[in-house]
Structures are given as structure tokens and as C-alpha cells.
Amino acid sequence: MNNKRFKLKVFALCIPGLAGFIMFFLWPFGKSLWYSFIDDVFHKNFVWFDNYRMVLGNRYFRLALRNTLIFSFVGVGLLLIVSLALSMGLVRLDRRYHFMKSAFFLPMLLPTVSVIFAWRLVFDNDVYFAWMKDGGPLLQTLPIYVLYIWKNSGVNIILLTAALSQLPGEIIEAAELDGVRGLKLFRYVTMPLITPVMFFVGILSFVNSLKIFKESYLFYGTNYPLDAAYNIQYYMNNHFLKFNYHNLACASAIAAIILTIIISLIYKIQNKFTEDVSI
Amino acid sequence: MKKRLLLLIILTILAAAYVFPVVLTIVNSLRYSGSAFTLRQYGEFFFTNHTAMLYFWNSALYAGAITAVSIIVSFPLGFLFAKVRFRGRDALFFVFVVVMLLPFQATLLPNYIQLRDMKLLNTPLALMLPMMFTPFAVFLYRQFIAAIPNELLEYATLETSSVIKLLRHVVMPQLKAPISALAVLIFCESWNMVEQAIIFASEAPDIMPLSVVLTRLPEDVVFAGATIYMYPVLVVFLLFRETLQKAMEKFRW
Numbered sequence: 277m278n279n280k281r282f283k284l285k286v287f288a289l290c291i292p293g294l295a296g297f298i299m300f301f302l303w304p305f306g307k308s309l310w311y312s313f314i315d316d317v318f319h320k321n322f323v324w325f326d327n328y329r330m331v332l333g334n335r336y337f338r339l340a341l342r343n344t345l346i347f348s349f350v351g352v353g354l355l356l357i358v359s360l361a362l363s364m365g366l367v368r369l370d371r372r373y374h375f376m377k378s379a380f381f382l383p384m385l386l387p388t389v390s391v392i393f394a395w396r397l398v399f400d401n402d403v404y405f406a407w408m409k410d411g412g413p414l415l416q417t418l419p420i421y422v423l424y425i426w427k428n429s430g431v432n433i434i435l436l437t438a439a440l441s442q443l444p445g446e447i448i449e450a451a452e453l454d455g456v457r458g459l460k461l462f463r464y465v466t467m468p469l470i471t472p473v474m475f476f477v478g479i480l481s482f483v484n485s486l487k488i489f490k491e492s493y494l495f496y497g498t499n500y501p502l503d504a505a506y507n508i509q510y511y512m513n514n515h516f517l518k519f520n521y522h523n524l525a526c527a528s529a530i531a532a533i534i535l536t537i538i539i540s541l542i543y544k545i546q547n548k549f550t551e552d553v554s555i
Numbered sequence: 556m557k558k559r560l561l562l563l564i565i566l567t568i569l570a571a572a573y574v575f576p577v578v579l580t581i582v583n584s585l586r587y588s589g590s591a592f593t594l595r596q597y598g599e600f601f602f603t604n605h606t607a608m609l610y611f612w613n614s615a616l617y618a619g620a621i622t623a624v625s626i627i628v629s630f631p632l633g634f635l636f637a638k639v640r641f642r643g644r645d646a647l648f649f650v651f652v653v654v655m656l657l658p659f660q661a662t663l664l665p666n667y668i669q670l671r672d673m674k675l676l677n678t679p680l681a682l683m684l685p686m687m688f689t690p691f692a693v694f695l696y697r698q699f700i701a702a703i704p705n706e707l708l709e710y711a712t713l714e715t716s717s718v719i720k721l722l723r724h725v726v727m728p729q730l731k732a733p734i735s736a737l738a739v740l741i742f743c744e745s746w747n748m749v750e751q752a753i754i755f756a757s758e759a760p761d762i763m764p765l766s767v768v769l770t771r772l773p774e775d776v777v778f779a780g781a782t783i784y785m786y787p788v789l790v791v792f793l794l795f796r797e798t799l800q801k802a803m804e805k806f807r808w
Contacts, residue, residue: 285718286639289631296628296688301654304665311664365566373563378796379570385743385792386577389766390785393777394579426573431803438804476807486658490749494770512660516667516754524664531661536653543649 305532312525331526339503340511343413347421347507348485350414355425355481356474359432364462366433367440377437381430392494395423413504420505423491428484432477439473440466472546479542489513577785584778596779604776607768611783614746614764617682621745622738624687633696634722638708648697655690659750670755677759682751686744692737698807699733700726736802739795743788 312328315321331337366377383391399419407415414421443466451465467474489509496505499514508527515524587595600607636648654662666685667676675681703726711725727734752767769780792799 281716282712282718283639283641286631286635289718289722290635293628293632293688293693296684297651297654297690297693300666300669300685300688301662301690302650304669305654305662307668308665311668362566362569365562368559368562369566370559373566375796376566376570378792378800379573381800382577382792383573385739385788386785387743387747387766387788389747389749389769390781390788391576391580392770393781394576394583397579397583398576426576431806434800434803435806483656486656489658489660490747494749497770509658509660512663513750516660516663521664528661528664532653532657535656539649539653539656 305528308525309529311521312529314522316522327522327526328530331523331530334523336506337508337511337527340506340508343504343506344486344508346413347417347424347488348482351421351424351485351488352478352481354421355428355432355485356478358425359429359436359477359481360474362429363433363436363440367437377433380433383427384430388490388494392491395419395495408502416502416504419495420488420492423495424485424488427488427491428481431480431484435473435477435480436470439470443469475546577789580778580781580785584782586778588775596776597783599776600772600779600783604772607765607772607780609761610763610765610768613679613762614748614766614784615787617679617748617764618742618745620683621686622742624683625689625692625741626734626738628687629689629692629696630727631722632693633698633700634726636693636697637700638703638705651690651693655694663750663754667754677756677762679762681755682748682762682764686748686751689741689744691744692741695733695737695740695806696730698805699730699802702805703729732798733802735795736799739791739799742791746788 313322313324315323315326362380366374369376404418407418447469448461448465451461456465486509489507492501492505492507492510493499493513496502499510499517500506501510508531512524512527515521515527584596585592585594587593587599636644636651662685670676670681670684675684708721708725711721715721747766748764749766752763756762765780765784769777769784772780
């Protein structure tokens with residue numbers, strides 16, 4: 277299967293897909309990187325890191341970055357707790373109730389624009405308005421957290437319930453015979469066994485927390501939401517609309533670099549996990 | 556026993572809460588300025604705003620074309636990454652993963668530059684081409700193809716030297732469920748397109764998908780519009796619920 281002729285034939289079949297990927301992602305990414313190093317498209321002077329310095333020094337970029345980090349940190353934490361709790365409950369249910377699992381992953385498929393009007397109705401009440409006026413940033417952006425958790429717990433639940441129902445029964449039984457129960461059973465037996473899956477679910481949740489812009493944009497219905505909701509995606513979107521391509525090119529490059537670093541780290545850590553624990 | 560019942564009740568309530576926005580949307584679509592149960596909103600949607608359905612068909616065209624092309628085009632790439640050994644394979648795949656994980660705003664400018672240079676802005680192709688080559692499809696294909704035992708493929712290569720035959724008659728039949736799951740995911744993703752249309756077709760209002768137009772409809776028909784727009788997704792969900800669940804359980808790096 278791995279002779280040269282065979283490989284060449286597979287490569288030939290890959291050309292359309294590869295060409296599309298290069299044409300619409302890789303090659304323009306290079307162009308955009310070039311944009312981030314020049315002053316403007318007319319003079320094309322190479323200005324090194326001037327654009328980057330400008331973006332990183334910008335007050336709104338920092339606000340956006342801070343909000344994004346807070347959202348990802350708090351949001352992922354909450355989402356993991358919710359998904360784990362729901363999954364632990366769902367695996368305990370009788371087999372004939374397993375169809376209930378699908379209710380939790382329906383939101384993932386629904387078009388955002390179809391449900392956003394209903395969500396606006398839900399938050400159209402005095403309690404939320406009071407929070408928006410006087411509450412902290414977390415309460416102010418509560419709808420975005422709710423939408424994020426609502427939309428993304430489905431995938432996590434599918435992955436976690438699959439892992440939980442495949443746990444070796446003997447180990448749990450042995451632990452129970454030794455009198456390990458409840459929280460202790462969870463902390464010392466279940467948790468270590470599902471750590472690799474939990475890890476993957478965590479990454480997925482993090483990536484999804486960066487993709488929550490559509491929900492926020494449609495919910496607030498504006499390019500300039502309240503300060504607490506202004507995240508890096510708004511920053512990029514608005515600079516695009518203002519034709520500030522250089523700022524946006526820098527922000528894109530920064531985002532890509534940060535993600536590349538994170539993903540390489542994850543690969544390293546995960547290789548370690550899979551060596552240590554095999555499920 | 557009592558504990559189990561309590562758990563069942565709590566989970567049922569939570570499941571209902573997850574479905575609640577859908578129910579709220581449908582219930583609201585059956586009201587019109589005060590009257591409780593009427594199809595007036597749908598009437599307004601189909602007849603008074605009679606162009607709305609044109610946008611629905613735009614959406615259908617985009618989502619259908621994107622799904623079909625990406626399912627076909629990404630298949631050999633998934634096989635390449637899963638089963639063919641060559642230098643730089645892992646590095647190249649790493650690039651696919653990074654691009655897949657980037658939020659849309661980070662690929663927005665690169666996509667825009669390319670579409671502008673190709674003079675495709677404000678045409679339907681601008682909304683479809685980038686999504687047709689989504690690395691997500693390659694990623695999932697690789698995963699599912701990697702699970703096919705090598706021996707089976709080796710054995711098949713003794714029988715035929717045609718790669719197309721191998722992919723068509725040996726690999727493809729193993730992937731029926733995963734491919735339908737993948738198709739559902741890509742369909743729903745492209746059915747949900749909003750930012751692409753606003754940005755790549757800002758000057759061509761006629762080619763917008765309904766997802767964009769919906770927010771601009773008069774307030775008293777949006778719930779009918781929203782219900783109509785999620786109808787295909789609900790149907791797909793009911794048909795492929797279990798397939799999707801099974802395929803996604805194996806979702807890993």
C-alpha cells in the first residue's frame with residue numbers, strides 16, 4: 277500500500293481539496309501576514325513591527341483581549357462543570373431514557389438566527405436589566421455565557437457519556453467493596469480514568485469559546501455592544517469594516533500564533549497522557 | 556429507587572430547558588398582535604414579504620453545494636493523512652488543525668483578500684468556495700479512516716491497483732454512518748452562515764441567505780421566519796440523531 281505508484285495516485289486525487297485549501301486559506305494567510313508588516317498598500321514600505329506595536333498598545337485591543345480571556349476562562353470552567361454533571365446523571369439513567377441525550381445536542385445544530393429571537397425574549401426582563409445596569413461584567417454578559425453553555429454542552433456530553441459508560445466495571449466495584457463512595461469515588465477513581473477525555477473536551481470547549489461571536493453579534497444586534505461584551509472578534513470585525521486591514525492582519529497573525537503555540541503544547545501534553553493512561 | 560426517580564425528573568426538566576428556546580420560537584410564531592392562535596404570521600411571511608422565500612432557497616443552494624463538494628473533495632485528503640506515509644505529513648496536518656481551530660474573524664481577512672483578488676466578491680461563489688474547503692471535513696475523515704484496519708486495505712490492494720476503486724468499494728462502505736454524520740454537521744454549519752454573507756456579499760442583497768435577511772424582517776413575522784428556517788435542521792436532527800451521536804463519540808484528535 278505504501279509503494280510509490282500508489283502514493284502518487286492518492287496525491288493526484290487530493291489535488292482539488294489541497295488546491296482549495298491552499299488557495300483560500302494558506303496562500304491568503306501569507307498575503308495577510310505581509311499586510312501586517314507594511315505601512316499601506318500604496319507605498320508598501322516595510323515597517324517591521326510598527327503595526328503590531330500599535331495594535332498591542334491600543335486601549336480597545338487590550339479591553340477586547342482581556343474580555344476574551346475572561347470569557348474563555350470562566351466560560352470553559354462553567355461549561356465543563358455543567359457537561360460533567362449532566363453526563364454523570366445521564367449515564368445513571370435507564371437505557372430506555374437514553375434518547376434524552378439528544379435534547380442536549382440539538383442546540384449545536386440549530387441555526388443561531390432562528391433561536392436568537394427567543395433568547396432575546398428570555399432576557400427581556402427587569403432582573404436582567406438591573407444586572408446590566410449595576411451588576412459586574414459577568415452578570416452583564418450573562419446571556420453570552422448562557423448561549424455558549426447551551427450551544428456547546430451537547431458535544432461534551434456525547435464524549436463524556438461515551439467515556440463514562442466504558443469505564444471498567446471491575447475497578448468501580450472493587451473500589452466500592454473497599455468502601456470508597458460518593459465524592460471520594462469520583463475524585464480518586466472516576467476522575468483519573470476520564471482525564472484524557474476531559475482534556476480533549478476542555479480543548480474543544482476552549483476553541484468553541486472563541487467561536488461564540490455569531491451568537492453575541494446577533495443577540496446584541498450591533499457592532500458596538502456594552503464594554504463587558506466587547507471581545508477580540510468584535511475588534512477584528514470592526515477594524516475590517518473600517519478598512520483597517522493592517523490592524524486586522526496583525527490581530528489575525530497574533531491569534532494564529534497564540535493558537536499554534538497552544539496546540540503544539542497540547543499535542544505534547546496529550547502524548548504524555550496517552551503514554552501514562554490507556555483507556 | 557427514589558433517588559433514580561428524582562434524577563430522572565431533574566434531567567427531564569433540564570432537557571426541557573434545552574429545548575425551550577425552540578418551543579418558545581414555535582409558540583410565538585403562532586401569535587399575531589395579541590391573538591393567541593393564528594397562522595397570520597406565516598401568511599405575512601409567505602405573501603406580504605413574498606421575497607423572503609427566495610432567500611430561503613439561496614440558503615438551501617449554499618448549504619447543499621457546500622456539503623456536497625466538501626464531502627467529495629475532503630475524502631481523499633482524509634485518506635492521505637490517515638493511511639499514506641510521506642515526509643512532512645504530520646506538519647501539513649498540523650496546519651490543517653490550526654486553521655480549523657481559528658475563529659472565523661481570523662480567517663476573515665485572508666479569505667476576503669483572496670476573493671477580492673479573484674473578483675468573486677458579491678457573487679454566490681464568495682459565500683461557498685471558502686467553506687467548501689473547510690479543514691474540519693478533512694479532520695473528521697482522517698479520524699474515521701484511521702480506524703479502518705490496514706490489513707483490509709492491504710488485502711484489497713492485492714485485488715486491484717486502482718485507488719479510486721479502493722476508495723469507492725472498500726473504504727467508502729465502511730464510512731456510511733460517519734459520512735452522513737459529517738454531512739449533517741457541515742450542512743448545519745453552512746445553513747447557519749451569517750458573517751460570511753454580511754462581509755463577502757455586502758453589496759449584493761439579492762444573494763443573501765435567509766439567516767441574514769431574517770434579522771431585517773419586520774418584527775411581527777420574525778418568529779414565523781425563524782421557525783421556517785429551523786425546520787430543515789429539525790428534520791435532519793430527527794432523522795440522523797443516533798448516527799450523529801455514534802459518530803461523534805469517536806471524535807478525537
